Amino acid sequence: MRAWITRDPIEPSRVLEGVGGAGNGATVLFLGHVRDRNAGRPVAGMLYDAYLEMAERVLDDIAAAAARRLGTDDVAVVHRIGELTVGEVSVAIAVSSPHRAEAFAICREVIEEIKERLPVWKEEHYVEGPPAWLGGRTPAPEGAGE
């Protein structure tokens, strides 16, 4: 199981190296990218800010919970922070499992958990006009009270 936060470009092949033991028949990799537009407005890039020490712990917790569900260590997740340009990868999640249904389900759960719980924020930079912090989510009281 590996979880980390980086300022450097994410290499999908390095994330895949963290999974794929011989007992697994399926690997699912998710990549999140910076899109070139949002709500019809041309986007130039995205600045990711994080509460780094907390984000590292939360990301580790999310990966550990996924590994517990899998029963193996075959989870790798990385989130990038800093300035990203259009098309760059902001988050990558790799999950391997004996069977594909579980690999798809757990990979999907990890990205949903990241969106729900990771203390990371993004400021969208537009081709024209001032940048704006994007609205996000507030964890449910259960999550906030944990």
Place this chain on the structure above:
Amino acid sequence: MRAWITRDPIEPSRVLEGVGGAGNGATVLFLGHVRDRNAGRPVAGMLYDAYLEMAERVLDDIAAAAARRLGTDDVAVVHRIGELTVGEVSVAIAVSSPHRAEAFAICREVIEEIKERLPVWKEEHYVEGPPAWLGGRTPAPEGAGE
């Protein structure tokens, strides 16, 4: 949109190169691997046989249908044939989409379609004892009559 069948090892990074246009916020990559055991029996490797000319056309059809649903060309799929050892990748599917729910759903559909319709067969080679062709699927009459 790219679909191909190969006798060479599959490089996930090459499959990812076929997708990920700037309008996309999400990429999902699926990899199928040869497992080290099946029904509790230690496996040494797998021989993939194909009706090559038909398999190339069917794989192309499957990728084209996925691209139509996406509305973009951001689908790449490759299936390997020949002799594979444990852990090697037999099939890889990459799908990019503006939103992650669609990328997950269409990637999953492509692997299900491959299992349902691709004229490929596999002979499992065991650590001990003679090899065996694995049982598979017969397309539904609708599929067979198309």
Place this chain on the structure above:
Amino acid sequence: MEPLRVHLLLFALYRDLAGASELELEVPRGATAALAVERLRARGGGLERLPAAPLVAVNREFAPLSTPLRDGDELALLPPLAGG
């Protein structure tokens, strides 16, 4: 009338059962894929071990066994599919 010549392909388990991957077969005009399979099995020599109603493809398309054959068609007998 001249019989039809059909080019027959066998894969995986069926190739092993038949001991051949390609065969030429002559069937009467108007024959269906089902009749071609019946004639093939009647040859014996291992071919009788092929199933009576396999999945087939005619000219690289899945096709019902009731499909009429034409001269020069490629008829493939396909074991249950196991890609992925």
Place this chain on the structure above:
Amino acid sequence: MEPLRVHLLLFALYRDLAGASELELEVPRGATAALAVERLRARGGGLERLPAAPLVAVNREFAPLSTPLRDGDELALLPPLAGG
């Protein structure tokens, strides 16, 4: 009694609104996170633009605003989360 010293962290939009990313704050013993936020906003100078009931973390764990603070706690005000 000595007041509590709390180390306050502000991120993203809240950092921009406050014009600061870190602040030291003194609050009375027995103060909750909610009271610390109230005192912070009362300082003015832009801090009044922070929401009265933000998401908070105490010592790097999400925590309810009713959480009592201890001396030296790290209290972070978190805008709605937007990772991924």
